[in-house]
Amino acid sequence: MLNFSSRCNAIVHSAGTKNITALQLIRCASASSKPTTVKNWINGRAVESKTNNWIELTNPATNDVISLVPKSTQAEMNEAVESCKEAFRTWSKTTILQRQQVMFRYQDLIRKNMRRIAENIALEQGKTVTDAEGSCLRGLQVVESCCSVTFLQTGETMHSVAKDMDIHSYRVPLGVTAGILPFNFPAMIPLWMFPVAAVCGNTMLMKPSEQDPGACMMLVELAKEAGFPDGVVNCIHGQHDAVTFICDHPDIRAISFVGSDTAGKYIYERGSKNGKRVQCNMGAKNHGVIMPDANKEQALNQ
Numbered sequence: 001m002l003n004f005s006s007r008c009n010a011i012v013h014s015a016g017t018k019n020i021t022a023l024q025l026i027r028c029a030s031a032s033s034k035p036t037t038v039k040n041w042i043n044g045r046a047v048e049s050k051t052n053n054w055i056e057l058t059n060p061a062t063n064d065v066i067s068l069v070p071k072s073t074q075a076e077m078n079e080a081v082e083s084c085k086e087a088f089r090t091w092s093k094t095t096i097l098q099r100q101q102v103m104f105r106y107q108d109l110i111r112k113n114m115r116r117i118a119e120n121i122a123l124e125q126g127k128t129v130t131d132a133e134g135s136c137l138r139g140l141q142v143v144e145s146c147c148s149v150t151f152l153q154t155g156e157t158m159h160s161v162a163k164d165m166d167i168h169s170y171r172v173p174l175g176v177t178a179g180i181l182p183f184n185f186p187a188m189i190p191l192w193m194f195p196v197a198a199v200c201g202n203t204m205l206m207k208p209s210e211q212d213p214g215a216c217m218m219l220v221e222l223a224k225e226a227g228f229p230d231g232v233v234n235c236i237h238g239q240h241d242a243v244t245f246i247c248d249h250p251d252i253r254a255i256s257f258v259g260s261d262t263a264g265k266y267i268y269e270r271g272s273k274n275g276k277r278v279q280c281n282m283g284a285k286n287h288g289v290i291m292p293d294a295n296k297e298q299a300l301n302q
Helices: 006-015 022-032 074-091 096-112 114-124 129-146 188-199 214-226 240-248 261-273 296-301
Strands: 040-042 045-047 054-058 065-070 156-162 165-169 176-180 203-207 233-235 252-259 277-282
Touching (some): 040 074, 040 214, 065 114, 074 176, 074 203, 074 233, 074 240, 096 114, 096 129, 096 188, 096 214, 114 214, 176 188, 188 203, 188 214, 188 252, 214 233, 240 252, 261 277
Parallel strands (some): 176 203, 176 252
Antiparallel strands (some): 040 233, 156 165
């Protein structure tokens, strides 16, 4: 919600609403309100950071500062991992059916709040709302697939693999995991990560992009509403120091990353050297060629 100052009201009264653009209203609201601070999410609640280092979050349409993102302190990051570690003790022992029920509720909440999440992406990242809704839908489809965990988590057996010997395999959770997110899909990519980790019995520490953390924060809040126990998913903020912390912390067993080649190679090398499972999706490109005979408006919309 935008809170307009008396200056905004004066503009509307003097010029008439027909001549006021949405961009002018956003600029007016951004200029007249003090930027809020983005909170960490630790043990099921939003926590104000005690850091002295903040990153300005700007609206790409106006360049106005709309929020301040903390560079989480070492103590805050350690607290978030400890919360994940503690939650794992009980969450990993819940039944497949219990975790499945949480996913049923979660996908329903995402669907109901998709427009609100998309509007936040439009504000912080710059996509059109329609495009942002499309990316939310792709993330929702992953959560929906998590509802079939009862099938996906089945093990295997082999009878008489050798004399008097049978083989039984089981899928068991790893422990504390971590997700490092890029700026370009701030809702879709976290939904690739923590719902999948959680439904398999793991806990996860998320590190959103400092350029657009709002969508991920909304998603972790909805996760609590859906029934994720406190500590199953936590969220810290920052830049290089936060990434290095995740790569080095001994209690984090696995890392998932999507983003640039440079960051991905660093995370893969450093995390692997510390004995972690690391998956890095890097270097994706979406090429588009506009031909001379293209319809201008259609090309811009696409």
